[in-house]
Amino acid sequence: MKVLVLLSVFWLPGILGQISNKKFPESFQFGAATAAYQIEGAWDEDGKGESMWDRFIHEDPDRVKDRQNADIACDSYHKWREDIELLKELGVTLYRFSVSWPRILPNGTPNKINQAGIDHYKTFIKALKEAGIEPIVTLYHWDLPQHLLELGGWLNEQIADYFGEYARIAFKNFGDDVKIWATINEPKSTCLIGYGAGDSPPGLKLVADGVYQCAKVQLLAHAKAYHIYDDEFRAQQGGRISLVLDTTYNEPASDSDADKFGAELETEFNLGWYANPVYIGDWPELMKTRIANRSRQEGYSFSRLPEFTAEQLKYVNGTFDYFGLNMYTGLTAQYTGEFDIGEPNYYLDKGTSTSHGADWTPSTVSWLYSYPVGMRKLLNLVWNKYNPGTIYVTENGWASDGSLNDQGRIDYLQAYLSNLLDAILEDGVNVAGYTTWSLMDNFEWTEGYTQKFGIIHVDFDSPNRTRTFKESGRWYQKVVATRCLIDSCDE
Template identity: 65%
Template sequence: MFSNQFLLLLGDWRGFGDISNRNSRDILFGAATAAHQIEGAWDEDGKGPSMWDKFVHDNQSRTADGQNANIACDSYHKWSEDIEIMKRLGLSIHRFSISWPRIMPNGTPNKINQAGIDHYKTFINALKEAGIEPLVTMYHWDLPQYLYELGGWLNEDIVNYFGDYARVLFKNFGDDVKFWATLNEPKSTCLVGYGTDTAAPGLNLVGDGVYRCAKVQLLAHAKAYHIYKDEFAATQNGKVTLVLDTPYNEPATNSSLDQYAAEVENEFNLGWYANPVYLGDWPEIMKTRVANRSQLEGYSFSRLPAFTQEEIDYVKGTFDYFALNIYSGTLTSYADDFPIGEPNFYLDKGMTNTHGEDWTPSTVSWLYSYPPGYLSNLLDAITEDQVNVIGYTLWSLLDDYEWTDGYTQKIGIVQVDFDSPNRTRTFKKSAEWYQNVIATRCLVDECVE
């Protein structure tokens, strides 16, 4: 059907209204994209290089097909066609990211690229004219290369650079953008980018760098949030959060040990970032497990860097709504602590995960290795659990550049012909199906009314 990654927006008590007075027509149905994955024009109109540009240009074998994102879907030039596609689908919200190096070529406020600002202003205005609400992601894995060379997400100075970038975005686009997401999937960009050598920046720091990256990203998110609240919220009246991602972790059995394992797995996935933002500080189980293993590994300190009380207070509560990306689920089993050896995030959490026997693989994409049904469960959450669901954006609007998979994964609901210089767009059956869901608010015979 389509990729089961989606953005789910959930309202909290700060102003989204009472769900008892809402119906299906209030839910914002949309689709998502990311700048590096669709825009192309990688060095046009003053844009600087991102760390992904450098990472792939230096070694084309880093992607499955040896391709890069220099052109991608060419959406930098074909954005108006993309909006027509959104209108045809009936979307009421569109989640997209702004390219940091297109606004600030080297990531610093020393040089602001007006051409980049003008491009996004035009795009946002066109979305609004089409009746489509923009949800803007400020960072989707395309760190300016210059800032990476300064240490990237391991350098706490990036917190202030990100704050300066956020201020430019709020100043230029805040009158028209009411939904902001500071960071997309910070866990994944840290764990995959800093925890492996296969994705940018490819440092393979799975024992300590992933935790350092997480702390810096959370402080950067909080910096942007406070800038908005202190300088812009009173006049712009928007909402800010970060977008988290997690699998759903089901205990493999009913045993108390497997139930504990699923809880630990949830804390090391969702809790890693959600706990500091929504409750304050790292999850206790993370602090305990990483500290214990660090000591046994010979460290005099925990590899999970501690927040000061001032930092805990600064990060806590930096959200106006809850945004979640979901890909898959796992069956989680308890495992005795792994032997002490090389420090490793996965050994720190110490659980084992499998998929159920009925979750058969598909030749289409690794994202399809489980049956569909997220919208059906979302419907249950609304009707049975009275969850205040604000919106849903599926990934992805277009076939795009899927990072290390290049163009081998075709997970958009709209096909893009990457062999054509025109990057021809064609509706897939999934687009037609989604178009009908939006129009009717029905999943087969299930409707939200």
């Protein structure tokens, strides 16, 4: 508690800056976000198959900081009615959640369709619509069916075809009620953490090449789902579909040309890596050039960054109806010069080093530093570089210790939303909606239950998984009702 109070004082006024006294446009939609694996529980009930996360954690509980798992999590598979009541109480009109691939297709293939899983999501989605809440449905939020992992996972280009089959079944069953789809959530995190660092499933350390192949396959999978929707369902269902990308805002560590170049490299090797093929047409030129040059020096006759064929480039390019953006913080970036040629490595390919700015505000977890003006800068970057037409901020949030008195989270959300509002009103960026991460405390992957992102507290020691509004939840409720970030706004 003392830490959060001290942070709140430390933030004002320099770090937070001036909070906007303008109102959000009437068309702007507020919401909250979750993901199936992190909240549903019921990991093996009603015909659900095993996901790679189920296997990864069950095999070795020490892979999770508190040795816990998501077998029950928030028990939202059973408590979904209560979750909808919480959303109604918040007053939000958007709810971003994911569908569990193995709950619909137990082994990931269309050979066996689990009707109980389909019926569950149909009922849930219809209840959301009846409550006046628009669903944003993510098809893949990291829970790959274990069977498909054993076929090679995101290193096997055929997984894109399996993803297309899954997407078609989802569109067919839910598309009459779902008008905003997200194909794949944070592919960069899937690839770098699971196939590079080895800290998430499949636990591989292929930081020289696997991370790049993983990226290519996920982009092909996204494009497959997009084209299936575009060709077979759009005319009748009239929805929108894109993917969700995560990034920091990368501020040059100084005004030097070298550090400006370092910030550009950091952005291209993170955001551009996935956004450029979809919104522009190929890997970023800086990535292609640098990885090809380093590959040659390392003894390769080809680049470790796999090329798209001409047909694949055409297939991936333009597969968007909006830009889904996850943003939590910022970094300062420096150009380090060329690292010595040695063991091939994505991080050496970048040629950058990053850190948090000296004046940025730390959270109660070491990785998260607040840089709210980065939200405005990042929205402008995405808007001007990628011309997406519409942006949804699909994740943004603050980790704390789970206390109900979470002033630090309020300060964080207020500052980021203020910069988002400035981007809309002052810069003309079309941000259509915002879904904060997260509706409730949940299973935070290998951090287990040690990090709490919810604006609603969940008692994981209670069999009932009791939900209780935090102060941030009540604050957000007021913002949604008044469309105002402070007590009184200019009309």
